[in-house]
Amino acid sequence: xxxxxxxxxxxxxxxxxxxxxxxxxxxxxxxxxxxxxxxxxxxxxxxxxxxxxxxxxxxxxxxxxxxxxxxxxxxxxxxxxxxxxxxxxxxxxxxxxxxxxxxxxxxxxxxxxxxxxxxxxxxxxxxxxxxxxxxxxxxxxxxxxxxxxxxxxxxxxxxxxxxxxxx
Numbered sequence: 001x002x003x004x005x006x007x008x009x010x011x012x013x014x015x016x017x018x019x020x021x022x023x024x025x026x027x028x029x030x031x032x033x034x035x036x037x038x039x040x041x042x043x044x045x046x047x048x049x050x051x052x053x054x055x056x057x058x059x060x061x062x063x064x065x066x067x068x069x070x071x072x073x074x075x076x077x078x079x080x081x082x083x084x085x086x087x088x089x090x091x092x093x094x095x096x097x098x099x100x101x102x103x104x105x106x107x108x109x110x111x112x113x114x115x116x117x118x119x120x121x122x123x124x125x126x127x128x129x130x131x132x133x134x135x136x137x138x139x140x141x142x143x144x145x146x147x148x149x150x151x152x153x154x155x156x157x158x159x160x161x162x163x164x165x166x167x
Contacts, residue, residue: 005129005156008034008041008071014049023051024059031063031073039127040072045088045136045162047076056091064096072126074160077103077135079115087118090133090160099124103135104144120144123152130154136161 010030014023027043034041048056056078063069075091080100082089088103088110102118103110120138123130132154138144139159148154 005039006035006037008038010041010043010047012043013047014051016050020051020055020058023048024055024062027059027075028062031069034071036070038071039129040074040131040156040158042074042158042160043076045077045090045160047160047162048078053078053080060091060093060098063093069093072131074133074158076160079110079113084118085116086114087116088135089118090135092124092133094124094126101133101135103138105137105141107137120148123148123154129156131156131158133158133160135159 012026012030031041056075059075072092072094075093077088077090079086080089081087082100088106089100090103092099092101101120104117104120106115106117120134123132125131130153132148132152134144134148134157136159139161148157
């Protein structure tokens with residue numbers, strides 16, 4: 001018997017003409033518009049643009065404090081230094097827990113900004129599902145995909161990607 005899982009996605013990105021608080025308001029409005037039965041929601045890679053990372057953490061604090069969300073969210077990606085140098089991380093919020101997954105395949109424009117390649121830490125569990133998050137160009141990394149899907153038995157791959165292809 002197959003199971004239906006509801007996913008939500010957004011193409012929101014930060015515009016330099018808005019404040020960080022305005023962008024947070026737009027993201028929260030989008031999140032709260034998603035169906036209450038959503039399993040996971042996904043924002044694109046680099047949706048935060050040039051916005052300071054403090055706004056990402058402000059949003060996370062607000063979402064945790066409001067306790068209105070019962071689904072997981074990939075809050076796009078942002079170049080962060082969480083102890084391993086500047087890397088492009090997908091930031092994942094599950095309840096009040098933050099999980100990071102680094103991008104392994106760094107593109108030319110990221111190298112110019114001194115962003116380092118990272119190591120994807122593998123699957124995580126959410127509602128009895130094995131989930132993996134890969135970032136954009138990592139979808140062409142066959143060794144990573146084989147590790148996540150074949151060896152670690154991921155049941156779902158979430159891919160925040162900055163793309164012009166409609167979903």
